[in-house]
Amino acid sequence: MDRYGQELQRLLEKGDLRTLPDVRHEGKWIVGGGRRMLNLSSNDYLGLAADKELRREFMETLDEEDFLFSSSSSRLLTGNFDICTRLEDKLAGLFRAESALVFSSGYHMNAGILPAISDSHTLILADKLVHASLIDGIRLSPAHAIRYRHQDYGQLESLVDKYRKEYERIVIVTESVFSMDGDVTDLRRLVSIKRLSPQQILLYVDEAHAIGVRGRNGLGIAEEQGCVPEVDFLCGTFGKAMASVGAYVVCRRELRDYLVNKMRTLIFTTALPPVNLAWTCFLLERLPQWKGLRMHLDDMAARLRNCLGGGEGCVSGSHIIPLIEGESGKAVLKAEELRRKGFYVLPVRPPTVPEGTSRLRFSLRADIADEELDALITCLK
Numbered sequence: 001m002d003r004y005g006q007e008l009q010r011l012l013e014k015g016d017l018r019t020l021p022d023v024r025h026e027g028k029w030i031v032g033g034g035r036r037m038l039n040l041s042s043n044d045y046l047g048l049a050a051d052k053e054l055r056r057e058f059m060e061t062l063d064e065e066d067f068l069f070s071s072s073s074s075r076l077l078t079g080n081f082d083i084c085t086r087l088e089d090k091l092a093g094l095f096r097a098e099s100a101l102v103f104s105s106g107y108h109m110n111a112g113i114l115p116a117i118s119d120s121h122t123l124i125l126a127d128k129l130v131h132a133s134l135i136d137g138i139r140l141s142p143a144h145a146i147r148y149r150h151q152d153y154g155q156l157e158s159l160v161d162k163y164r165k166e167y168e169r170i171v172i173v174t175e176s177v178f179s180m181d182g183d184v185t186d187l188r189r190l191v192s193i194k195r196l197s198p199q200q201i202l203l204y205v206d207e208a209h210a211i212g213v214r215g216r217n218g219l220g221i222a223e224e225q226g227c228v229p230e231v232d233f234l235c236g237t238f239g240k241a242m243a244s245v246g247a248y249v250v251c252r253r254e255l256r257d258y259l260v261n262k263m264r265t266l267i268f269t270t271a272l273p274p275v276n277l278a279w280t281c282f283l284l285e286r287l288p289q290w291k292g293l294r295m296h297l298d299d300m301a302a303r304l305r306n307c308l309g310g311g312e313g314c315v316s317g318s319h320i321i322p323l324i325e326g327e328s329g330k331a332v333l334k335a336e337e338l339r340r341k342g343f344y345v346l347p348v349r350p351p352t353v354p355e356g357t358s359r360l361r362f363s364l365r366a367d368i369a370d371e372e373l374d375a376l377i378t379c380l381k
């Protein structure tokens with residue numbers, strides 16, 4: 001009878017009950033439980049969301065016609081404001097690609113593209129650790145799907161080889177920086193696998209954690225590894241380092257036209273408000289010039305990775321750095337200790353990560369000062 005209550009009780013007893021945290025933000029600080037802590041758990045990797053000066057500058061340059069808090073319609077009806085097209089042109093220009101398409105969120109993007117481009121003659125090969133939104137996209141699609149072992153390119157290659165003849169097309173799905181381990185995908189390796197059958201294989205890469213922070217102009221790992229033109233669906237989100245909301249895919253014109261016709265999470269939802277699109281545009285224009293922030297973030301990440309000794313299981317190659325503790329209880333205690341010392345770090349436990357690999361997850365941000373990182377490193381030693 002009281003199924004929901006019983007399930008909540010079970011979660012509570014297991015220590016797995018989730019609640020919405022009661023916190024307040026002061027720039028890079030987070031205030032909660034009577035303490036003010038350095039926020040090492042946010043996705044504001046460049047510190048742009050916390051930058052008041054930037055916001056002020058935006059408000060001063062904002063056009064009256066873009067100062068709208070609703071688009072009041074789907075983009076296919078009356079919601080396709082000029083600012084959205086300008087944003088897409090800007091994206092296509094930055095990536096030197098044929099076209100780009102903007103979505104309401106990364107979740108909409110990943111839950112929508114895969115079902116739109118697949119049929120029963122499609123095989124999806126996805127990295128075992130891809131984001132929940134991609135898993136949902138796979139579930140909604142009529143394709144057959146296989147998840148290969150995390151970053152196991154050898155297994156991926158043999159799967160491609162094995163199934164090439166059975167399917168019309170194969171979509172390889174991965175992230176470029178993975179959110180739990182902070183490890184970086186070898187996109188060039190994926191490109192070489194695509195070359196086994198370039199007409200048949202499509203590459204789908206989600207750069208949610210890399211856009212803004214990697215690559216010469218901040219365009220992500222595909223830019224860094226020089227393979228932007230080879231990725232068929234080069235995706236990213238604006239809610240993390242880009243300090244905004246929404247998501248994008250950079251792709252060929254024909255693929256964009258196809259998505260506009262077939263993608264349900266684009267067609268059947270209200271477009272983003274013009275004011276949010278204008279803010280994203282404003283930030284995107286400045287993205288190449290934030291090289292200094294990216295370098296500082298890189299330097300700090302290298303120092304923290306070093307301090308953690310590249311310990312067992314530490315495969316991070318980015319600003320997201322896990323500290324594997326093993327048992328959940330241990331990770332929870334360590335996180336509490338760090339919060340007492342003024343560092344807001346959260347434990348990550350199963351089922352988010354495999355059993356026995358509970359961890360603390362540090363997510364660095366470019367507005368951290370060297371002294372603040374020194375203090376954290378001292379605490380961890």
Ligand SMILES: *Cc1c(COP(=O)(O)O)cnc(C)c1O
Nearest residue numbers: 105106107131133206208237239
């Ligand atoms: C955060 C994230 C998303 C979801 O993006 P939203 O804009 O927050 O919906 C999608 N993919 C990955 C890899 C992410 O980390």
